[in-house]
Amino acid sequence: MNIGTASEKSGLPAKTIRYYEEIGLLKADRAGNGYRDYSMSDVHRLRFLQRSRAFGFSVEECRQLLSLYGDSERESADVKAIATTKLGEIDRKLAELTEFRNTLRHLADHCLGNNLPDCPIIDGLSGKSAVQ
Amino acid sequence: MNIGTASEKSGLPAKTIRYYEEIGLLKADRAGNGYRDYSMSDVHRLRFLQRSRAFGFSVEECRQLLSLYGDSERESADVKAIATTKLGEIDRKLAELTEFRNTLRHLADHCLGNNLPDCPIIDGLSGKSAVQ
DNA sequence: GTAATCCTTCCAGTAACTGGAAGTTCAAGG
DNA sequence: CCTTGAACTTCCAGTTACTGGAAGGATTAC
CATH class of the missing domain: 1.10.1660.10 (Multidrug-efflux Transporter Regulator; Chain: A; Domain 2)
Incomplete structure (x- = not known):
């Protein structure tokens, strides 16, 4: 084609x-x-x-x-090692993306739609992962 | 700081x-x-x-x-619309990423570790989404 | 006080495309 | 058969989002 x-x-x-x-x-x-x-x-x-x-x-x-x-x-074992490593990375990505989705959901649900410019939830959510 | x-x-x-x-x-x-x-x-x-x-x-x-x-x-409603759109995109990303993880898992579990160069599972998996 | 580290700006280079020009090939209609 | 338009080709320039390095000033550690 x-x-x-x-x-x-x-x-x-x-x-x-x-x-x-x-x-x-x-x-x-x-x-x-x-x-x-x-x-x-x-x-x-x-x-x-x-x-x-x-x-x-x-x-x-x-x-x-x-x-x-x-x-x-490549050797089969070599390829398998690569796949396993990448699978770990993807699992981590999935976890982070899920958390990010929750952050966004909270922002949309609780901090918008009214006229509060400073939402106290925002800092808690966004800072959570930064302060490790 | x-x-x-x-x-x-x-x-x-x-x-x-x-x-x-x-x-x-x-x-x-x-x-x-x-x-x-x-x-x-x-x-x-x-x-x-x-x-x-x-x-x-x-x-x-x-x-x-x-x-x-x-x-x-920005107007609050405007911001909310953006958030909602992005949430949809993230949900889609999550679904695709999950599917991709499963593809990779199958490849690693069923198609490697032995010496079969052509695995019949591969085509089925990778083609799945392409043929819509 | 001086050496190492961190900060500044600026400019050049890289990764991964992306758009557009100029020309060739193919499929459809007259 | 001829033409017209879409799809293909290569090549080169431009874009996005950084990233590295030089040259120099500020800060901290001994």
Whole structure:
């Protein structure tokens, strides 16, 4: 499939897909006319990249994560270690994001909608994590 | 407190704090010696910024979110609308991140640790969200 | 008093895209 | 078959959000 279709299916702009190829993240086959040609397998990797990036992993981390897709020369144990590390990071992200959501919810529910410029709840909430 | 202390307490590098001041996100008082002087309230905002950025909100979105701290001229209803929108986005992020974690967990648990280069689970998992 | 550390500004560099120009190829309609 | 418009190509410049380092002034520690 062409890059436009791969873009649609993966959620990544065509520009970004070309950029990823340029930096060696995911190289595509070429059709006879010079157009890039993507398989469903490529689309899965692209979608995986889209999510990894969206969740704050750097491109270099994504390069490691991609080895989970078995397209690298890495040792299986090596790849497993990477996955385990990243899983820990994701769990931490999830916990922090949940806490952040609660902060925002409190702010919206208790500190807005009236005309109080200084809400006492705000400092308690936002400071909680800072004072560790 | 000086920028170094504010940096420690907020989790943002001093460089970044100065950058945020430069682009008008959070301006600090100045002490007699010209040093920036931060209050605990500033630190709360900085920490809030640190988290918002880490969770993928752009600097411009952070500018909006900061209005939750009551330091803007915005209408209360306006601010509440922003908060509600962002809450929706965070909920979506949480759902996606959870799904991504599960993908990674499956990959680590079922597709690695042995020497199978092509795992049939991978395609099912990674394609799931792409085919909507 | 002086050395180390922290602060200041300024300017250059980096990561990860993103937009636009100029040209090629393809699919659809006449 | 020809044309027109969309999708593709490469290349280069611009943007966002930092990040590093130089040059110099202020503060703290011995």
